[in-house]
Amino acid sequence: MENRMTLKLPAIGKNESLARSIVAAFAVELNPTTDELGDIKTAVSEAVTNSIVHGYPNRDGEIEINAIIDGETLHIEVLDRGIGIPDIETALQPFYTTKESEERSGMGFTVMESFMDNLSVENRDGGGLKVTMEKSFERKIAGD
Numbered sequence: 001m002e003n004r005m006t007l008k009l010p011a012i013g014k015n016e017s018l019a020r021s022i023v024a025a026f027a028v029e030l031n032p033t034t035d036e037l038g039d040i041k042t043a044v045s046e047a048v049t050n051s052i053v054h055g056y057p058n059r060d061g062e063i064e065i066n067a068i069i070d071g072e073t074l075h076i077e078v079l080d081r082g083i084g085i086p087d088i089e090t091a092l093q094p095f096y097t098t099k100e101s102e103e104r105s106g107m108g109f110t111v112m113e114s115f116m117d118n119l120s121v122e123n124r125d126g127g128g129l130k131v132t133m134e135k136s137f138e139r140k141i142a143g144d
Contacts, residue, residue, distance in 0.1 A: 055082025
């Protein structure tokens with residue numbers, strides 16, 4: 001059976017830790033390891049921080065997080081209605097940042113991609129960004 005949750009938060013820095021904790025708590029039903037929970041928290045943190053810092057520079061906004069557990073896979077969407085990304089292919093490259101003056105590393109998407117099994121990033125119709133991540137929790141049985 002599929003389980004799902006939706007969370008909507010103002011795009012402000014103090015909500016980053018709340019978002020990552022809620023998604024991690026939701027994922028607990030998949031019986032993740034401590035390391036896997038850390039991976040989920042880090043990936044969600046990066047996606048939410050990107051929305052706050054890059055999606056809504058100098059303006060208020062909202063972030064929506066949808067999480068779905070389907071079988072043994074966790075699907076996470078982080079959506080905003082911010083400014084989007086003009087060149088997603090370039091933005092996905094390690095060390096690319098539009099905020100060099102703020103000493104940003106440009107590794108957010110790289111971190112998300114390395115901690116999750118799948119990552120996709122797309123601009124939304126009407127503005128904003130949709131980041132989709134997946135992590136599978138299929139467990140191998142000894143002897144397989």
